[in-house]
Amino acid sequence: MQLFTFHFKAMGGPCKVCVYENDESIAETLFQKAQAEVLRLETKYSRYLSDSIISQINQSAGQNDSILLDEETAQLLAFANTAFQQSDGLFDITSGVLRKAWDFKGGNLPTQNHLDELLLLVGWQKVAFSGSHIRLPVKGMEIDFGGFVKEYAADCAISVIEKHMLGKPVKALVDLAGDIAVTSFANQEPWSVGIRDPKSSEEALAAIGLESGAIASSGNYERYIDKDNQRYCHILNPLTGWPVLDGLASVSVKAEQCMIAGVISTVAMLKPRKEAEKWLKSLGCIYLAIDKYNEISGTYKK
Amino acid sequence: MKNKNSFLLALTSSALVLPAYQSQAATAPERSKFSYQFSSYQEDNTEASKTFGGESERYKIDVHQFKLLKPINDEYVVTLDLQTESLSGASPWFTELNNAGQPQLVMSGASISESRTDFNASIRRYDTNNEMGLSISNSSENDYTSTAFGFDGVYELENKHTTINAGFGISNDELTPTQKLIPTSVTYAEKDTSSWFVGVGQVINPNMVGQVGLSFTKHSGYLTDPYKKNDARPNERVMWALNGGIRYYVEDYDAALHADYRFFTDDWGIDSHTITVSWYQPIFENYDLVPTIRYYSQSEADFFSNSVDFNQTYYADDFRLSAYSAIETGLKLKQKFNDWAWSASVNYYQSQEETNSSPGLVNFFRYSLAIEYSWD
Numbered sequence: 282m283q284l285f286t287f288h289f290k291a292m293g294g295p296c297k298v299c300v301y302e303n304d305e306s307i308a309e310t311l312f313q314k315a316q317a318e319v320l321r322l323e324t325k326y327s328r329y330l331s332d333s334i335i336s337q338i339n340q341s342a343g344q345n346d347s348i349l350l351d352e353e354t355a356q357l358l359a360f361a362n363t364a365f366q367q368s369d370g371l372f373d374i375t376s377g378v379l380r381k382a383w384d385f386k387g388g389n390l391p392t393q394n395h396l397d398e399l400l401l402l403v404g405w406q407k408v409a410f411s412g413s414h415i416r417l418p419v420k421g422m423e424i425d426f427g428g429f430v431k432e433y434a435a436d437c438a439i440s441v442i443e444k445h446m447l448g449k450p451v452k453a454l455v456d457l458a459g460d461i462a463v464t465s466f467a468n469q470e471p472w473s474v475g476i477r478d479p480k481s482s483e484e485a486l487a488a489i490g491l492e493s494g495a496i497a498s499s500g501n502y503e504r505y506i507d508k509d510n511q512r513y514c515h516i517l518n519p520l521t522g523w524p525v526l527d528g529l530a531s532v533s534v535k536a537e538q539c540m541i542a543g544v545i546s547t548v549a550m551l552k553p554r555k556e557a558e559k560w561l562k563s564l565g566c567i568y569l570a571i572d573k574y575n576e577i578s579g580t581y582k583k
Numbered sequence: 584m585k586n587k588n589s590f591l592l593a594l595t596s597s598a599l600v601l602p603a604y605q606s607q608a609a610t611a612p613e614r615s616k617f618s619y620q621f622s623s624y625q626e627d628n629t630e631a632s633k634t635f636g637g638e639s640e641r642y643k644i645d646v647h648q649f650k651l652l653k654p655i656n657d658e659y660v661v662t663l664d665l666q667t668e669s670l671s672g673a674s675p676w677f678t679e680l681n682n683a684g685q686p687q688l689v690m691s692g693a694s695i696s697e698s699r700t701d702f703n704a705s706i707r708r709y710d711t712n713n714e715m716g717l718s719i720s721n722s723s724e725n726d727y728t729s730t731a732f733g734f735d736g737v738y739e740l741e742n743k744h745t746t747i748n749a750g751f752g753i754s755n756d757e758l759t760p761t762q763k764l765i766p767t768s769v770t771y772a773e774k775d776t777s778s779w780f781v782g783v784g785q786v787i788n789p790n791m792v793g794q795v796g797l798s799f800t801k802h803s804g805y806l807t808d809p810y811k812k813n814d815a816r817p818n819e820r821v822m823w824a825l826n827g828g829i830r831y832y833v834e835d836y837d838a839a840l841h842a843d844y845r846f847f848t849d850d851w852g853i854d855s856h857t858i859t860v861s862w863y864q865p866i867f868e869n870y871d872l873v874p875t876i877r878y879y880s881q882s883e884a885d886f887f888s889n890s891v892d893f894n895q896t897y898y899a900d901d902f903r904l905s906a907y908s909a910i911e912t913g914l915k916l917k918q919k920f921n922d923w924a925w926s927a928s929v930n931y932y933q934s935q936e937e938t939n940s941s942p943g944l945v946n947f948f949r950y951s952l953a954i955e956y957s958w959d
Contacts, residue, residue: 351868355921356601363597367590412921433603440603447744447786538604541594564591 282452287312291319292431294458298438299472301452314445315438315455322434325354326426328377335426343420347409355413357426357433364429364544365405371551372544375417376519377425378402385504385515396522403519432497432543435462439495454491462495462539476569477502479530489569489581495539499546500531500571512573516550527553535567535581542566596959600921612660613959616652620953621645626672626945629688633942635681639690641945642672658710664703664720671696675943676765677812678889678900686889686900686942691765691810699724705733712739716750729756731776744786748796751779760809768814772805790832798824813891813900822849839863852885853904873915875930880908880937889941902943909934924955 282301285308289296298315302308328335338348350358364372378399382391402422409416417424426433438455439462454463454472463472471492475485479502489496501514501524514524532549536542545566549557554572561568562580569579598604626641649665676691705718715736722729735750756774760767782796802820828843845857861875884904886897915928928951934944 352920353601356597360594360597360601363593367593433601437603449744538595538598540598541591544594566591 285309285312287316289316289319291316292323292434292457294431296455296457299454299456300442311442311445311451311453314441315453318438318441319434319455319457322430322437326430328423328425328427335424338415338417339423342417342422344416347411347414347416349414357429358410358415359412360540361426361429362405362410368544368548370405370520371518371548372428373403373405373519374424374426374428375403375405375408375422376517377427378421378423379517379519379522380515382522383506383513383515383517385506388506388508390506390508390513391522400522403522428547429540429543431457432460432495432539435460435495435539438462439464460495460497460539460543461491463491463493465493476533476571477531478575479571480575486571486575487569487577487581489533489535489567491535494535494537495542496533496535497539497542497546498531498533499543499550501528501550502531514550516547518551525551525553529554529557529570530573530575531571532557532561533569533581534561612652612654614957615654615959616650616955616957618648618650618953618955620648620650620951622648622949622951624947624949626947629675629690629943634688634690635679636690636692639688640672640694642670642674644668644670658708660707660709662703662705662707664701666701668699668701669697670699674810675902675941676810678941678943680890688942689812695763697724697726699727713737726759726761727756729754731755746784747782748784749779749781751777753777756804758805758809765810765812767809768807768811769805769809772809774802774804774806776800776802787829790834792830793828795827796825798826800824808899808901811899811901813893813898815897816886816899817851817897820849820851822847824848837865847881851904853881853883855879855881869918869920871915871917871919873913873917873928875911875913875915877911877913878908879911882906883939887941889939900941900943902941902945905939905941905944906937907934907940907944908937922957924957926953927951 282303285300285302285305287298296319298312300308300311324330325333326335327333328339330336334351334354341348361374379396382395382399402419407418407422409418435455435457439453442451442453443464450466451464452466452469454461461474471490473488474491474496476487476489476498478484478486479500499516501512501516504515506513511526517524528550532546534542534546534549536545545564549561552560558570558578561570567580569577569581571577624644624646626643629639629641631638646666646668651663652660654660671694673690673692673694675688677689678686679689681687699722701720701722703718703720705716707714707716713736716734718733720731731752731754733750733752735748737746737748739746754776758769758772758774760770762770778798778800780796780798782794784792784794787793800822803818806818806820807816808814824845824847826843826845828841831840833840841861841863843859847855857877857879859875859877861873864872866872883906884899886895887899887904889900891898891900909932911930911932913928913930915926917924917926930949933946936944
């Protein structure tokens with residue numbers, strides 16, 4: 282068995298597919314199928330492409346007609362709806378409009394007035410979602426799959442690989458800019474997944490063993506404003522419009538599905554550090570948390 | 584915040600409906616399902632030129648089917664089927680040659696009206712690489728009762744590319760023909776059936792699956808049709824069927840081609856060939872359009888004649904034992920949405936006469952409407 286690694290760019294970041302195979306042409310085919318699946322989802326759910334389903338929904342905000350959804354989109358929205366309800370509103374796919382107030386490049390904090398204005402457009406509970414149709418009731422409201430589509434794509438890429446192998450065991454890993462899913466296989470060495478140092482994009486601070494399932498990470502290092510010794514990261518509380526100031530620096534969560542790990546890690550970043558860890562423990566999931574002093578805690582195994 | 588179990592369970596159960604999270608392993612269905620189907624089957628009238636009594640109506644059958652599938656736990660699934668059929672119309676009673684030497688039908692005359700109820704219960708057990716099913720069924724009409732048992736198993740080989748399936752069944756039928764306008768040949772009779780089959784399914788490549796199977800059926804007892812005048816059949820019938828088929832996924836059209844062939848032979852002298860081709864074409868997001876064409880051809884039974892000789896031990900003029908061929912075309916539209924699915928289909932069956940075919944060959948039109956609901 283030889284390890285083949287393929288790199289590509291998608292979903293706004295570096296991606297890779299790793300496959301253990303004897304036959305390079307099989308590894309290559311698996312990579313192409315996985316990449317095609319990721320690109321399919323990127324195109325379908327991009328909010329930058331004007332003909333994507335997300336753009337269609339967002340452009341119709343405030344109009345009377347609801348939009349008919351295809352089955353996959355309807356099921357993903359049903360998942361987002363569950364995540365919203367189960368997180369008491371912390372996981373909210375309508376919170377993307379808040380970025381209009383947050384100038385992470387310029388480094389300026391928003392005014393409360395601007396946030397209050399935008400918060401009128403935030404709130405999944407305002408959306409008319411029937412299971413097959415959706416309507417955004419207020420002009421300017423937006424939905425955004427950015428909070429889970431990359432994780433979903435990692436799961437789908439693994440599913441495509443497994444389906445192509447028709448159940449024959451294959452050891453493969455898909456890494457979409459830090460959201461990682463692997464095929465299930467018995468009696469083999471787990472993958473060692475490096476968890477990055479929130480203070481350095483090059484360094485791994487720890488590693489988690491992954492024999493099946495997925496790991497998703499959220500951190501305060503992607504986009505942020507540092508002001509008066511305080512970090513304001515891009516993970517915003519949809520109820521206040523602000524990031525959590527006494528939260529974790531990063532959290533990585535292991536789950537059977539990357540999409541679920543992603544929701545858990547996002548919600549954990551929206552809680553104060555102690556509360557977040559208490560909640561993660563209560564879920565019984567494997568996680569690795571890093572606080573602002575680079576102290577590591579969690580229930581993970583190397 | 585909700586507690587641990589409800590949080591993860593809720594997220595997991597709403598994620599698992601997405602196809603990416605559905606494994607390919609032979610696992611038990613996890614959702615309950617209820618379906619209802621209505622079918623209406625109408626045979627074309629028999630042309631006046633083929634009967635002694637002028638144009639005649641034939642059978643019209645309406646069928647209501649109810650099906651409930653209920654998983655008991657991870658391993659066991661129970662299925663209940665109930666089907667009711669109401670039949671009206673007339674059927675050929677016998678065939679005779681007219682003055683010109685052409686065979687013509689004598690129909691059973693006045694319209695009959697019958698109803699039939701079928702009930703089937705089965706339980707299936709699923710394991711990691713095998714499944715087994717046990718079923719019992721009962722069918723009853725005012726002049727007919729049938730009870731059947733069946734057992735089957737499916738085994739998946741280690742490589743997961745090959746599945747082997749096999750099964751057997753037995754049934755007992757009781758006939759109590761009703762004496763109405765036409766005399767019947769018996770007032771009570773029995774018939775026993777036993778059958779078995781074996782099959783192999785093979786994944787040929789990621790886009791193609793093939794299967795072959797062999798089945799054997801033996802009827803013994805009273806096999807003569809009690810409502811036909813010129814009918815005396817052997818008390819035993821041994822039948823073999825060999826079938827093969829492929830399912831081919833056509834990437835360019837995102838469609839699937841199903842092609843099947845079946846060869847049948849029995850010790851009454853009938854050989855038949857059936858070729859069925861269907862094309863499963865997804866249209867829009869949730870619809871499937873499925874056109875189907877089927878060709879069927881059979882040779883006649885050794886004792887078939889349009890002008891029977893009563894000196895023979897066995898004789899029959901039933902059109903189903905004559906040589907003929909038929910073409911059936913069908914179109915089905917299906918839509919699936921979340922927990923619901925529905926379908927509508929139309930089929931037309933047209934028989935073609937061969938040398939010495941019976942004048943009783945039938946053409947029919949059938950339409951079906953079905954709806955299905957699934958829940959956790």
